[in-house]
Amino acid sequence: MRIIDVHTHPILRLxxxxxxxxxxxxxxxxxHGIEHVVALGDVLAYGRSPxxxxxxxxxxxxxWLMREHAGFVTGFCHLNPTLGAAAVRREVARGVARGFRGLKLEIANNASDACMQPLMEEAEQHGLxxxxxxxxxxxxxxxxxxxDPEDVATLARRFPRVQIIMAHLTGCGVRGVxxxxxxxxxxxDTSGAAPEAGVVEYAVAQLGAERVLYGSDAPIRDFGxxxxxxxxxxxxxxxxxKILSENTRALLRLP
Ligand SMILES: [Zn+2]
Structure with missing residues (x-):
């Protein structure tokens, strides 16, 4: 069984x-047989608005993780959209130069806020x-x-050419799907909270298996x-x- 984990935080100052x-x-x-992980960064190391x-x-x-574990780790660039367009563009440029494949948003702002615009333009331009x-x-x-999942939907409709991963299936639940x-x-992605029977099945039935990605949120949740x-x-x-590896491989164009 091939496994790619799309949601990990290998370095956690906590x-x-x-x-x-x-x-x-x-x-x-x-x-655990995982052959590749996406590292999203120590996103709350300095609070919610770094x-x-x-x-x-x-x-x-x-x-550093990508260099140290070449071929095993793909990085996403953590951003704070409230810092403004110039700061966002500077950090995206640094991330693209280092081979990052995505952008990671946490809780600096709501995804439906206007400050998301420059970041989403950068994502589209660089295929992130x-x-x-x-x-x-x-x-x-x-x-x-x-x-909230409703805010993810708002963002997705504003920027239909950007591929978005909504984190935490179990936290988003039926109404999120x-x-x-x-x-x-x-x-x-399938991370978030303790496992709940039926949620993955529900997501597959509603969205199709192609739109569900295995993610752990390790070390906050255990791989097993x-x-x-x-x-x-x-x-x-x-x-x-598809969920365990094929979807993420295609989405991030991994070898
Ligand atoms: Zn996380």
Missing amino acids: DRRGRKGAAQLLARAQA TEAQLRKINDDTA VVLQHAWSMTKIRERRFHT LAVKDCPNVFV VALARITGAQIMAAAQR
Whole structure:
């Protein structure tokens, strides 16, 4: 079985191990049969709205991971759209030069905010995939900076030529799947919260297996648990193969 993990954070200052912790995490990924990971960066290392200098540190760590584990790690560039167009364009240029394949948005702003415009233009111009943090916000009063699946759908309709990964299928849930169903440029990764029976099956039924991507959010979630969401789902073997590796390989044009 071939496996690519589209959502990992190999360096997490929270666990106080820094770059040393990354090697251990990636060894654990390999022990689970994972052949490639997407590293999204230590996105909350400096809080929810990092400065340009802080973003550079986060993205330098991701670039280091790509060099240190060449062929095993693909990096996404973490950005803070609220810093403005010039800062966004500078950091995207640095990321593209280093071979990053996507842009990672966390909780600096809501995905439907106007400040997303320059970043989405850059994504389209450079063929970068946008991975947007998302969670069903019906119960949390932080939508000012926390993106709901409805906001991902708004973003996707404004920029139909940009491929978007909506993070956290389990956090987005049934209503999240329905929110992006009519947006063919939105994929969903299977991370988020504890596994819930039936959610992966529901996403496959509504979106098609082609739009579902295996992601763990490791080390926040364990690889074994994250993989079992897919291997334990009542779906066809061909759908499992698509979710576990084929979709992400095609989306990121990996060898
Ligand atoms: Zn994450």
